[in-house]
Amino acid sequence: MTENSLDTAGRQAAVDMTEGGRAAVSASGATASSDTVDAPAPSTVAGPPPGTDGRPPRPTLGRRAVALADSLWRPALVLAALFAAWWFVAAQEYVPNYLVPTPGQVWTTMTGQSSELARHTVVTLYETVLGFVLAAALGLAAAVAIAYSRTLDKALYPIVLFAQVIPKIAIAPLLVVWFGLGLTPKVILAVLIAFFPVVISGVAGLRSTDPELLDLAATMGAGPWRTFRKIRFPNALPHLMAGLKVAVTLAVVGAVVGEFVGASEGLGYVLLLANGNLDAPLLFADLILMSAIGIVLFVLVEIAEALLIPWHASRRAGVSLTTS
Amino acid sequence: MTAAPARAGTAIGMSGVTVRFSSRRSQTTALDDVSLDIQPGEFVTIVGPSGCGKSTLLKIVAGLVQPTSGEVSLLERPVRGPQKQIGFVFQKAALLEWRGARANILLQAEMRGMDRAQAARRADELIEMTGLTGFEKALPHELSGGMQQRVALCRALLHAPPVLLMDEPFGALDALTREQMNAELHRIWRETGTTVVLVTHSIAEAVFLGTRVVVMSARPGRIIRTFTVELPTHRDYAQVMSDPRFDRLATDLRGLLGSAAANH
Numbered sequence: 110m111t112e113n114s115l116d117t118a119g120r121q122a123a124v125d126m127t128e129g130g131r132a133a134v135s136a137s138g139a140t141a142s143s144d145t146v147d148a149p150a151p152s153t154v155a156g157p158p159p160g161t162d163g164r165p166p167r168p169t170l171g172r173r174a175v176a177l178a179d180s181l182w183r184p185a186l187v188l189a190a191l192f193a194a195w196w197f198v199a200a201q202e203y204v205p206n207y208l209v210p211t212p213g214q215v216w217t218t219m220t221g222q223s224s225e226l227a228r229h230t231v232v233t234l235y236e237t238v239l240g241f242v243l244a245a246a247l248g249l250a251a252a253v254a255i256a257y258s259r260t261l262d263k264a265l266y267p268i269v270l271f272a273q274v275i276p277k278i279a280i281a282p283l284l285v286v287w288f289g290l291g292l293t294p295k296v297i298l299a300v301l302i303a304f305f306p307v308v309i310s311g312v313a314g315l316r317s318t319d320p321e322l323l324d325l326a327a328t329m330g331a332g333p334w335r336t337f338r339k340i341r342f343p344n345a346l347p348h349l350m351a352g353l354k355v356a357v358t359l360a361v362v363g364a365v366v367g368e369f370v371g372a373s374e375g376l377g378y379v380l381l382l383a384n385g386n387l388d389a390p391l392l393f394a395d396l397i398l399m400s401a402i403g404i405v406l407f408v409l410v411e412i413a414e415a416l417l418i419p420w421h422a423s424r425r426a427g428v429s430l431t432t433s
Numbered sequence: 434m435t436a437a438p439a440r441a442g443t444a445i446g447m448s449g450v451t452v453r454f455s456s457r458r459s460q461t462t463a464l465d466d467v468s469l470d471i472q473p474g475e476f477v478t479i480v481g482p483s484g485c486g487k488s489t490l491l492k493i494v495a496g497l498v499q500p501t502s503g504e505v506s507l508l509e510r511p512v513r514g515p516q517k518q519i520g521f522v523f524q525k526a527a528l529l530e531w532r533g534a535r536a537n538i539l540l541q542a543e544m545r546g547m548d549r550a551q552a553a554r555r556a557d558e559l560i561e562m563t564g565l566t567g568f569e570k571a572l573p574h575e576l577s578g579g580m581q582q583r584v585a586l587c588r589a590l591l592h593a594p595p596v597l598l599m600d601e602p603f604g605a606l607d608a609l610t611r612e613q614m615n616a617e618l619h620r621i622w623r624e625t626g627t628t629v630v631l632v633t634h635s636i637a638e639a640v641f642l643g644t645r646v647v648v649m650s651a652r653p654g655r656i657i658r659t660f661t662v663e664l665p666t667h668r669d670y671a672q673v674m675s676d677p678r679f680d681r682l683a684t685d686l687r688g689l690l691g692s693a694a695a696n697h
Contacts, residue, residue: 327515328516330515331545
């Protein structure tokens with residue numbers, strides 16, 4: 110199972126990376142290099158070993174699919190077991206059905222009210238995505254400001270850290286009072302909750318640039334923009350993507366909580382209705398849809414990460430839905 | 434040194450350079466009254482105990498550190514701020530993880546806004562010269578330490594800098610790769626005629642590569658002695674190692690460095 114051991118190594122590197130350990134990454138790079146390409150004497154060996162193009166073979170689509178299946182079958186099995194247990198408990202009515210409905214009842218509700226549920230799902234999805242995109246943009250801007258300006262670092266960073274202590278869910282009622290029942294308070298709440306991990310990861314990423322690379326950039330006569338674009342930003346991406354993955358799941362929480370406090374549509378609103386009517390099947394259906402939004406958005410960020418930083422240690426093992 | 438560029442005057446000039454780093458509790462003198470003139474085409478190696486300010490000296494020439502006092506000039510111009518007419522190689526290769534070898538080399542061109550086609554041609558020449566052919570697209574983590582350092586060297590040479598500064602460039606390599614790199618660097622220096630300043634811990638490296646060896650003392654860093662290396666410009670590694678002149682100089686250096694370390 111080389112595929113497996115590689116995957117574990119990559120994961121370990123990813124964990125070290127998020128803990129701010131750049132040394133760990135370079136160490137894993139060093140071990141990787143020792144068994145990939147050895148330095149040939151230029152006078153004796155002119156080229157790389159034939160056929161390899163000097164690099165290990167890229168995983169093909171088929172091998173990636175196998176690796177994906179390999180990484181998914183265990184969690185799938187656990188999920189199936191939980192699902193079976195739910196079904197059994199509900200079908201035998203160990204717990205009354207108005208508390209725990211059977212999967213069949215939930216399915217009937219979902220298909221029966223599909224157009225209504227779809228409308229509410231779109232509302233929540235829109236709030237979440239808008240909140241996430243804004244949080245990502247604002248968070249990155251703040252991270253750049255903090256990483257580049259010592260004054261802003263001293264002025265802003267403590268406030269950002271402190272603001273995280275305020276329970277933002279408690280602000281929700283105030284936001285509704287200020288901005289009404291529409292889209293705005295939900296988006297603001299999503300932004301407030303998702304902003305923090307983006308800033309923290311962005312600052313950590315931008316600060317992790319090798320100081321020697323920055324010295325080098327200075328002797329290359331490049332301005333700050335070019336240095337940012339070519340060196341600092343790509344270097345910060347692994348950190349930043351980890352932060353974005355956390356942020357996207359938090360954005361869902363923000364949107365739903367915003368709907369709890371005051372809304373006329375959205376999955377959070379439906380959840381309150383279902384709860385009030387003791388409509389357990391609808392409640393379960395609603396929960397499933399909320400989770401689906403979170404999962405789909407998370408996977409989208411994962412895909413973006415795979416496209417943006419295929420070179421990074423956490424990505425080298427090929428398929429990974431498990432880096433965080 | 435026939436390959437040296439026909440330039441009058443000094444490539445690097447330092448007079449009375451002193452550097453003090455002050456922290457809240459203490460003040461350290463990294464360099465104390467260092468004066469050194471380096472002629473175009475010279476290969477000057479600097480040896481000294483750890484922490485004697487050798488790296489600081491290179492950074493001062495590059496304009497990355499400002500001296501507390503003293504004058505520094507590069508190519509007869511006073512050094513104020515980061516200098517562009519140099520190539521810099523560090524102990525770590527300091528490559529961009531997400532770029533292949535060739536793209537890493539071309540970073541130099543992109544950062545400087547050099548002509549693309551010309552830079553690409555030059556990069557290919559350097560890749561061939563350093564034996565990186567076939568590894569153009571390999572990412573840094575796919576390369577061994579020696580190969581990574583070759584890429585860093587190519588990057589430093591891409592813009593054909595008149596002065597090349599190297600801070601223990603082969604310190605992290607194993608002994609065999611190191612000898613190989615020494616021989617290669619010697620050849621590259623002969624072919625390009627670049628002025629090179631190389632900081633090292635290895636006496637053998639200092640003597641084999643240098644036309645002049647500068648010995649520094651432990652903190653505060655001072656120049657204790659300068660040796661001119663009486664070896665031919667064209668050197669073969671095995672021959673130099675068995676040359677009695679090499680032995681003599683290496684013994685002298687070892688004695689000097691031993692006392693330099695012991696006195697502090």
